[in-house]
Structure formats: structure tokens, C-alpha cells
Amino acid sequence: MSELSPGMPAPDFCLPDADEETVCLADLAGRYAVVYFYPKDNSSGCTLEARSFSDEMEAFSRLDTPVFGVSPDSAGSHKRFIAKHGLAVRLLSDPDHRAIEAYGAWVLKKLYGREYMGVERSTFIIDPEGSIAAVWRKVKVKGHAAEVLARLEALKAAAR
Numbered sequence: 001m002s003e004l005s006p007g008m009p010a011p012d013f014c015l016p017d018a019d020e021e022t023v024c025l026a027d028l029a030g031r032y033a034v035v036y037f038y039p040k041d042n043s044s045g046c047t048l049e050a051r052s053f054s055d056e057m058e059a060f061s062r063l064d065t066p067v068f069g070v071s072p073d074s075a076g077s078h079k080r081f082i083a084k085h086g087l088a089v090r091l092l093s094d095p096d097h098r099a100i101e102a103y104g105a106w107v108l109k110k111l112y113g114r115e116y117m118g119v120e121r122s123t124f125i126i127d128p129e130g131s132i133a134a135v136w137r138k139v140k141v142k143g144h145a146a147e148v149l150a151r152l153e154a155l156k157a158a159a160r
Contacts, residue, residue, distance in 0.1 A: 004104055006133055010035075010126045011102035015070065015092040018078035023068065023092055029130055032156065034060065034067040034148055036123040036139075037105040041073045041081035041091075045141050049121070050081070052145035054088040059149055063156060070094050071119060123148055125155065 004010075014024040025033065036053070038046045053060075053067050060067050070092045073081070078091040092099075100106045105122040108115055121139040124132055125148065134151050136144070 004124070004132050004135060006131075006135065008132050010124065010130055010132050011099065012130075013094075013099035013102065015094050015099060016075050017093070018075050018082055018091050020075050023090070025126065025130070028066065028126070030128050032063070032065045032128060032133070032152060033126045034065060034123065034152065035070060035103070035126060036068070036121075036148075037070050037100055037103060037119050038121055039119040040071060041077045042084070045121070046071070047081075047085060049139075049141045049144065050087050050089055050091070051085060052141065053148075054086070056145045056149050057088040060152070063149075063152060065152055066090065068092050070099055072097060072100065125152055127155070 010025060012025045014022050017023055038049055040046055050069055067089050069089050072095050073093060074095060075093045078093060082091060094100050097106045100119055103124060105120050106117060107120045109118040123136040123139055125134040127133040133155050
């Protein structure tokens with residue numbers, strides 16, 4: 001599969017959230033959406049990322065843009081993660097890696113000389129037509145949510 005880039009159709013997905021409610025990308029047609037992929041609930045970087053997006057949720061809501069965090073963790077794990085950290089972002093469970101793979105975020109990783117398959121921290125803005133509007137790969141967490149928000153504001157301003 002080729003690397004996803006702006007202008008390409010966003011792969012559709014239907015995944016359960018922490019409350020076992022199914023979220024389908026196709027149901028969001030006509031509005032922007034932010035989808036970010038992260039490795040694991042409760043790890044330090046993933047907690048910081050989820051908190052950062054949660055801190056910006058009011059601004060994303062004003063822009064009528066839902067934000068979804070996707071990881072291989074179970075819906076139950078997401079529910080505990082949300083409760084433990086008071087998260088406002090909606091987390092989706094992808095234990096089979098279908099969406100993660102479709103977005104090219106399931107990659108070969110290396111840690112201490114060991115190779116394994118895992119989630120590469122990645123973020124996508126999906127436009128109202130269902131196309132990729134912006135892509136971030138190998139995300140550095142600090143300042144990332146604010147950067148995504150600024151890009152979304154710019155995209156929406158340019159579309160007016």
C-alpha cells in the first residue's frame with residue numbers, strides 16, 4: 001500500500017469506543033475529523049498525548065471537529081485510561097490493527113536492539129469529503145495537539 005498523503009481518500013473504519021459504541025469514519029462525512037494513532041494506554045508519552053488533545057477539546061469542539069485516539073488496547077482499557085486521567089478525547093479500540101494498518105501506522109520498531117511490530121505515533125486530519133487533509137508521522141508529543149489545532153484552523157479558514 002502506498003503512503004497516505006494529503007488529497008488521498010481516508011481509509012474508512014468502524015471501531016468501538018470505550019463505551020462499546022461503534023464509531024465509523026463514514027458517519028462523519030461533511031465535517032473535519034482528527035484521528036491519531038498511539039501505542040498504548042497509560043504509557044507516559046501516550047498519556048501526555050491524550051491529555052494534550054483533551055486540553056484542546058473545547059477548541060476542537062468550537063470547530064465542530066471530533067478527535068479520536070486509536071490504539072490496539074481494549075475498550076475496557078480505554079475506559080480505565082479515560083477515568084484515571086480525566087480524558088475528554090474519544091478513544092477507539094483496534095485490537096486487530098485493521099485501521100492502524102490501513103493508515104500505515106503499524107510498523108517495524110526497534111528498542112534496545114530488539115525488533116517488533118507496533119504502532120507508530122501518527123495523526124491525520126480528515127476533510128469533510130473524506131480525504132486526508134494533513135499527516136504527521138513519528139509524532140513528537142510535546143506541542144503536537146496545539147499544532148494539529150492550528151493546522152485545522154488554517155484548513156477551515158482556507159475553505160471559507
